[in-house]
Amino acid sequence: MKLTSLRPWIVTDTYQIDENLKLALQQDLTSMAPGLVIQAVRVTKPNIPEAIRRNYELMESEKTKLLIAAQKQKVVEKEAETERKKALIEAEKVAQVAEITFGQKAKADAECYTAMKIAEANKLKLTPEYLQLMKYKAIASNSKIYFGKDIPNMFMDSAGSMGKQFEGLADKLSFGLEDEPMEADSEN
DSSP, X not given: OOOOOHHHIIIIIHHHHHHXXXXXXXXXXXXXXXXXXXXXXXXXXXXXXXXXXXXXHHHHHHHHHHHHXXXXXXXXXXXXXXXXXXXXXXXXXXXHHHHHHHHHHHHHHHHHHHHHHHHXXXXXXXXXXXXXXXXXXXXXXXSEEEEOXXXXXXXXXXXXXXXXXXXXXXXXXXXXOOSSOEEEESOO
């Protein structure tokens, strides 16, 4: 048994010394004198000189202070680690919010740019000739066309240029009906 500290030997190791001594003596007695049994062994605690006891108490108090300091250091380290983790989580949250905000801003900028380009393209495309073509396409796509006495005015634009081209067509299609409009399918 190795003695490294006085306290364990005084408090706990005396019990182990009693048991170990009893076992060792019993083994020797069993081999030398069979039939003899040791009932109990008791080793009394020694009287420790006052200087050694005082030195031991100082050493124990220093050891206790060291353990307390080590525990405080562990607590401080845990608190610092907790703060670091909190800061890391907060930074990740801020980064995610910034990423979402940046993504939304980029999407909004892209939509704005697209709308501006479409507006520019429409501005270039919306010439009077194109608008007139679209007007005629819309009229041509109707499934029903009404014919009557005011047909030349039907295709009249603000300048009145196209209405004159269709006057002859209106006369041919009206079939002589003066007052009542006639309904015809575009398929026939």
